[in-house]
């Protein structure tokens with residue numbers, strides 16, 4: 001597709017989302033082989049009972065979700081929840097073991113090459129060619145999609161500028177920092193101007209500044225109308241980037257909604273965190289439980305869920321508790337996860 005006409009479609013995406021004609025247009029004129037139920041008429045990903053098994057291990061356990069065009073959709077969950085397994089099925093690099101999956105109106109099992117040509121993928125591990133330069137890595141990737149060299153060259157310049165790596169164009173991969181490599185993998189995933197961009201833990205291992213640069217870039221893509229699928233175990237990342245997300249644990253979806261609605265539903269109000277010297281906390285269970293209808297005693301701190309942090313902090317002193325530190329904060333997706341699973345997201 002011509003770049004101009006493609007960006008034209010992009011620009012018009014937000015206003016034509018609900019029209020039948022636009023749906024057909026977005027799917028490149030192809031009608032869906034898998035019929036969408038009415039409910040998911042405008043979903044560009046639809047999974048029903050999606051399952052992935054490795055031998056006896058059920059990595060993804062019959063999950064249902066749908067993603068609308070232009071949406072930024074997240075999978076939040078701890079290690080081993082099944083996030084990467086789900087991303088690989090969406091990306092048509094790992095066959096589904098059960099259920100059904102439609103991506104951009106295509107069936108990954110039958111239309112893998114077509115589908116992959118319309119997807120941008122940032123895998124969990126940076127699989128760059130360490131021997132090649134930044135430029136050559138991007139050129140090689142563009143050639144994989146049969147793009148003409150002149151077009152790739154132009155795109156490389158745009159993308160290196162977008163991820164702020166123009167100065168590193170001729171550098172070897174080995175000479176890049178972790179944050180630079182991650183930005184390069186993001187640029188690489190965009191070389192063929194994909195309709196759907198899948199990012200598996202885009203910022204894991206990066207320092208706070210590098211994470212913020214990446215969030216900014218992803219936010220800009222979203223504003224341009226690119227649909228983003230993001231996995232993360234950082235709740236702040238999910239809150240920043242996702243319009244809607246599913247919380248995954250042990251292969252299942254345990255909750256779904258916008259970050260705000262999940263917090264409202266599962267962890268409304270404020271949280272008072274109390275830290276005590278090592279060994280003291282386990283002796284204080286009953287006193288802590290008296291502070292609020294919902295409390296959590298973790299290995300290193302106690303969490304008190306309250307509608308009024310100030311009142312709770314006063315009650316801490318009245319109850320004779322002497323924490324080392326007291327912190328009042330708003331509740332986050334971490335609190336949602338704890339409520340749903342009894343465990344922390346990052347252990």
Ligand SMILES: Nc1ncnc2c1ncn2[C@@H]1O[C@H](COP(=O)(O)OP(=O)(O)OP(=O)(O)O)[C@@H](O)[C@H]1O
Nearest residue numbers: 054057059077078079080081082083084085086233
């Ligand atoms: N190729 C494989 N062969 C066998 N088991 C696998 C394979 N890939 C993943 N698993 C298992 O499937 C489960 C889900 O793994 P997956 O990589 O999808 O989790 P994840 O949510 O991406 O975790 P992380 O946050 O650590 O990346 C884990 O128990 C994992 O050990």
Ligand SMILES: [Mg+2]
Nearest residue numbers: 083084085124
């Ligand atoms: Mg993973």
